[in-house]
Amino acid sequence: MTVGYMRWLADLERPDLTGEPESEVLGISFVPDGARLPGLALLVQRLAARLGNVQEHPLRVTVVVTAALEAASAVYANASQAETTLTVELRELLAALDCQSRPLLVQTLPYADPESAQAVEAANAAVTETTAAAGAVVIPVHQAADLDVLTAGEDFPAVAATLEVLGRRDRVGYLWNRLLDLAWTHWQALAPHLTPGPKVLLTDLDGVLWPGTVAEDGLPAAFTAGGVVGQLSHRVWRQHLAARQQRGALLAGISKNDPAEAQAALAGIDPAVPLAELWAAQDIDKTAATTWALSYFDNISAQHAVFIDDNPGQQERLRAAYPALHVPAVAATPLLVTDLCRQLHPGSDQPPTTSDLQRTRYYQARRSGELVPEIVCIEDPTDAETLRRLAQLHARSNQFNMTTPRRTADQLAALVADPAWSVLAFQVTYHGSDLADEIIGCAEITYPPDGPARLDSFLASCRLLWAGAQRRMFGQAQAVVRGRGIKELTARWQPNGRNETYAQWYAHQEWAEPEPDGAGWLFTGTTVTRDGESPDDLLEVMARYLNAALRPADPTPTQTRLRDSDGATEVLIPGGPATLGLRAEDRAVVRSVFGLDPVGEEARPVDLTPFWMDQHLVSRDMFATFLRTTDRAEQAAAVEATAEQYVLGPVGDVQPAFGTGQLPAIVPWVWAQRYALWAGGRLPSEDEWEFAARGTDGRWFPWGSAMPAPPRCLARGSTLHTITANGWGASPFGVDDMTGHVWQWCSDSYRDHPQYRGGDTRANTYFLRTTVRPLESAEHCGHLVGFRVVRDAGPDDQPER
Incomplete structure (x- = not known):
């Protein structure tokens, strides 16, 4: 704005009606x-x-001046039936006005x-009832002004x-201040029509949530300063904030206090005020x-946030740093709560949606890392709650909004x-949390008679951008189009002054090209995701989810022995009852994180007999010994x-290529079977391999819940290592290199091809899970597949207890 906020408020206190509004956002007519x-x-x-939101077209409002009705004079004169006469006149006037097209x-x-x-009090009761019946909004003028005002x-x-x-200059000041109060009253009624209201309230603690201090400047102090009335005003303000939270507004604290003491005071x-987040330090920079x-x-966006601080200097610094941020001019202690409330947007008069009600809980869950979101597409919803939420997203979503149409529930x-x-x-289910399902995104697609489908609108809450939700939504929109037999989906991103932040995001999805005229971006394509890829931050959240869900079993003592045929070290796998695969909840988490359905990974009970398994992969030296x-x-x-991989020497001699003897042997399935038979054993079944890799406690990775990375397994893209180089990622039974080095052959077939497990150095996190069952044939897809040997345990081979 052209003037500082404090200067602007001061100007309002001086009797001056010259000049024009700073921008034309509101037109008023009186009847x-x-x-x-x-x-x-x-x-x-x-x-x-x-304080309002700039509209494409100014908001037009009609104000009924009830005092200007003919029957009003009869009320002031205490005439009989004056209240009835006023009601009839007002009802006829409201019936002639259009209450739907404008406030x-x-x-x-x-x-x-x-x-x-x-008489005025009785008449106003009738005015309030008549106004409500007509669907209009009552302005309680009698609470703010008298007839002189x-x-x-x-x-x-x-x-x-x-x-x-x-010589009545004092009366001039009185009338002006009351007229200003009357203007605030009208603004509070119009605010919901001009802007959806603040989504985030950032608040100081000392002097705002309570009088006095907690630990400002490092000095412990109880927040008991101020008189009884001052303490009451702070209590009223906290109740006001709690009411806003219950309707979906977020509350965060920013304060110069010791964080532990501030949290304890909160x-x-x-009433207790739960914060979605608290930033506190005795030397904190509130602008930062x-x-x-x-x-x-x-x-x-800063324009959807409010910062409340009782320090005028801090207020000015924040306004200078964030011109779009709303920073009320508030004084404390005591807190002038009435003055503060009237400077704030009153909030929406619409009932809160599921998303509104759980917004604070969502951020608390995200901070603790307890949730993993799964996105589900609902095509052509008809229930009123969903349509109302979609209309709410249309009205509120500015940053992640491709074309910015503002559609109502009826239009949708x-x-x-x-x-x-x-x-x-697009509905999200939060796994690992008790948060309710909610609608977080919307898209409208039109199908012209000729040509590709067009994504007319694509918008979402920005809350889930960290979780890759928008990428999932893109893929689901394309699946809907493909379901109609249409191969191509196009769209055009249109800048609107707020969504530039995410313009490059579309290009990053490899689904966008800039328009030649620079007016936007064109989208076209058949795919926007790569199988199994997932954002790093969501992988981190998934690791915390697994860490919370996993209850590690007691370690099993490792029993080993050497095999006579090739000198391999064998580890005893105790067998017993177990559940392999993934629970329904875990499969949902996989879908949400990776955007892939874990086909064939349903939970299944098994009861395995004990067996011996190679601790290490079969090396090329060992395979060469067999070939000889x-x-x-x-x-x-x-x-x-x-x-x-091998060099033929003189008759009867085979050697690995120079320097590769201790690398894993990469061989076709039939050769792995032949080696295992020669060594006196066989290839493991899928159930045996998975059991040996993950144990009995349901872990996704051999070592536990942590994401695959050195030293637990090789880094993605690494070259092959020796079979004994990686001992940090051993399974619960002490078997090394079960995932992330080379895939490993099993004895079973799946989907008509020999099965293999474990993931190689090229695989991403999705394929390094111990439950993954690849759907393609390794013989034709270039995977690195090695193997290890198992042998049945005899009656004397009992695990140590």
């Missing part, structure tokens, strides 16, 4: 005919220009003199000049902390019924089948 309150109108427009405000009667006070609103400069001549106040807060709440319902359109609601026991033709066939 009945002849009613004119230009002074009041200009003040309300100034408030709207400063309609109805003023109550201001008080005039003690003799008519009772309303008169001053018609021509304040003339009234002020007359009073100046009479827990001890009545505001940057952190806006970023933490998924890059929410009409598109649902139109076969030429698809309306998609075969004839020359077989040796040549093996060299060809293994991509020349």
Whole structure:
């Protein structure tokens, strides 16, 4: 804005009705005919220009000046039936006005003199009832002004000049302040129509949530300063904040206090105010902390946030750093709670949605790492709650909004019924948390008679951008299009002044190209995700989810022995009952994190007999030893089948290529079977391999819940290592290299091809889980597949207890 906020407020306190609003966002007309309150109108427009949201088209509002109705004079005169006559006249006027196309405000009667006070009170009760019945909004003028103030609103400069001549300058100040109060009252009624209200309230603690300090400047102090009235005002303010939280607003603390003491104080106040986040330190920079807060709440725009601080200097610093941030001018102690509340957007009069109610709980769960979101696409929803939530997203979502149409619930319902359109609601289920399911995104797709489908609208809450939700939504939208037999989906991103932050995000998905005219981005393509990829931050959350869900079993003592045929070290796997695969909850987490359905990984009970398994993979030296026991033709066939990992020497001699003897042997399935038979054993079944890799406690990785990374397994993209190089990621039974080095052959077939498990150095996290069952044939997809041998345990091979 062109002037500082404090300067602007000070200007409002001076009697001045010259000039124009800073921006045209509000047009006001008065009825009945002849009613004119230009002074009041200009003040309300100034408030709207400063505190409202700039609209593409100005909001038009009609104000009924009830005091200007003919029957109003009868009320002030205490005439019989005056209340009834006023009600009839008002009802007829409201019936003639259009209450649907624009906001309609109805003023109550201001008080005039003690003799008519009772009649005015009764008449206002009737005015309130009649207004509500007509669907209009009542403005309680009688609570803010008397008849003199309303008169001053018609021509304040003339009234002020007359009073100046009479030496009544004090009366001029009184009328101006009451007229300003009346303007605030009208603004509070109009605010829900001009902007959806603040989504985040950032608040200081000392002097705002309580009088006094907790530990400011490092000095412990109880927050008991201030008199009884001052303490009451802070209690009222906390109750006000709690009510906003219950309707979905987020509350975060930014304070110069010791964080532990501040948190303890918050827990001890009545009523307790739960924060979505607290940034506290005795030397905190509140401007920088505001940057952190806006970023933490998924890059929410400053214009959707409020910062409340009782320090005027701090207020000015925040306004200078964030011109769009709303920083009320508030003084404490005691907290002037009425003055503070009237400077704030009153909030929406619509009932809160599921998403509104759990917003604070969501951020608390995200901070603790207890949730993993799964996105589900609902095509053409018809229930009123979902449509209302989609309309709410259309009205509120600015940053992640591709084309910014503002559709209502009725308009969306009409598109649902139109076969030429698809309306998609994206619902999130939070696994690992008790948060309710909620709608977090929306898309509308139109299908022209010729050409590709067009993504007309794509928008979402920014809260889930960290979890890759928008990428999942893109893929689901394309699946809907493909389901109609259409191969291509196009769209055009249109800048709107707020969504530039995410322009490059679309390009990052490899689904966008800039328009030649620079007006936006064109989208086209058949895929936007790569199988199994997932954002790093969501992988970290998943690790915390697994860590919370996993209850590690007691370690099993490792029993080993050497195999005579090739010198391999064998580990005893005790067998017994176990559940392999994934629970339904865990499969849902896999879908949410990786965007892939874990086919074939359903939980299944098994009861395995004890067996011995190689502690290490079979090496090339060991495989060469086996080949030296075969004839020359077989040796040549093996060299060809293994991509020349071996060198044929003189007759009867086979050696690994120079320097590769301790690397894992990479061989086709039939050669792995032949080696196992030669060594006196066999390949493991899938159940045996998975049991040996994960044990009995349901872990996803051999070592536990941590994500795959050195030293637990090789880094993705690494070259092969020796079979004994990696001992940190052993399974619960002491078997090494079960995931992340080379895939490993099993004896079973799955989907008509030999099965293999474990993931190689090229695989991403999705494929390194011990439950994964690949759907393709390793013989034709270039995977690195090695193997290890198992042998049945005998009656004397009992695990140590």
